[in-house]
Structure formats: structure tokens, C-alpha cells
Amino acid sequence: MAERYSSFNSGGRMWLLQRVTAAFLLVVLAFHFFLLHFVHHADEVTLAASSARMEQLSYYSLMVLFLVTATFHGVNGVYNALVNQGLTGTKRTVVKWSLVAASVVLLFQGIRTANAWAGGFPLL
């Protein structure tokens, strides 16, 4: 059998999380594209329509979970790609924490935006 070559520590927690988020994103990204390009059209976007969707707890929760999983999957994918290209030592540590910081900023801004649409955390 050929030698295994992968940036992932097969069987590790991050390896599993990358695949679990992939399976979730397959479904939710398809739903997102379908709803916002085929059911509604992007050029018909209004603040009121976006707010009406985001005021529903089910939609708000799904979109926040979508943001969290997409951020993890994307940023972890970038980290793995860089490690695969030979990133090691101090550079690896600096890149890792920079990516964590970028993720925190993205999540913070994304949730602020969702709350702006919903007029705060939707309770119903």
C-alpha cells in the first residue's frame, strides 16, 4: 500500500471536525444558494426582507451555525494547506494564532450583522 500523505492527522479530532462541518455545509450551502438566488433573487434584496427572515429563531440559528461551521472549515482548511506546503516552527504558531484572530473577528462581525437584521437576539 502506498505511503499515506496528508496534512491531516487521520483519526484526530480536527480531522473529524473538518469532515463533520463539510457534511453540514454541503446541505446548508446548497440551501443558502437555492433560497437567495433561485427562490429570491439577489438583485431584489431589501433590508426588510432580510430582517423578516432573520427575526425567525430557526433561520437565525441556522445562519449563525452556518457562519461558525464555514469559518472553522475554511480557516482550518487554510491552516492545513499551509502546513502541507511545509509551514513549521514559529511561523506555524504565528499563522495559527493569526487565523484564530481573523476567525474571531469574522464571527463577531457576522453575529453583529445577524443581530442588526433581527433587531437583537430573536426570542420567538
Added chain:
Amino acid sequence: MSQSYNRGLIEDFSRWREFQAGMWAWIFHKFTGWVLIGYLFTHIAVLSTAIPAADGATMMFQGSQTDVFTGTIVSLEGLLLVRILEVGLLAVAVFHMLNGTRLLLVDLGVGLEAQDKSFYASLILTGAITVASVPTFIAGAF
């Protein structure tokens, strides 16, 4: 007994003429992944116009005051370049999803023997879905 093969350096892209289906799938998956994470940051930045809009910020749009979120999105959607880039984004996302499904299945032990065929199927299906979506994505841009 396990056996090692001397593959040479996998990151040596100057060897691209020697690449087979699996290597192209790997390259396309990385490329589309980079595009998608780049887009996610851009997407949230543009959607953030909802924050001032919810506080009542407006802009002049098509001769009247409109909230800055609606005005920004509809202005961007009015640009043909943005519509074309959206079709590109769809192609990138669909390939990443289909090839990602292929990778998940291989991880589960399904289809390793046909991994080259499933890569070609991902490419063809991406092309078909993208072409079929063009009318929806371009509608109203002219």
C-alpha cells in the same frame, strides 16, 4: 507489508504535465477552498452594511433615499461584472461541494478505485450546473 514510493516533491508544480486526475482534484480543491474563504470575509464585510442600515443610515439610490444595506446590495447587483463573478463563485462552490462529497465518500471507503472517474464526473456536473444557472444569475443585469 507497506511499501514507499518516491513521488518526488508533491508541491513541485513545475511537474504539472505529469499530474494525474487525483493531483488535479487536489489542486482544484485547494484553489476553490482559498476562493471560498476569501469570499466569506468579503461577504460578511458587504453584509455588514445592515448594521448602520438598521440604525437608520440611508444613501441616495436611483433618485431617492434608500437604506444603505439595500442600496449597496442592489447597486452591486446592477453591475454586470458582479453578476459574472457570482457565476464564477457558483462554479467554485459547486466544484468544492461535489469534489468534497467525493473526498468524504473515499474517506468512508467508498469509490477509491473510481476516484479518477468521480473527479471527471465532478467537473462535468459542475459545468452543467453552472451553465444551467447562468440565466438565473444574469437575469435583470442588462
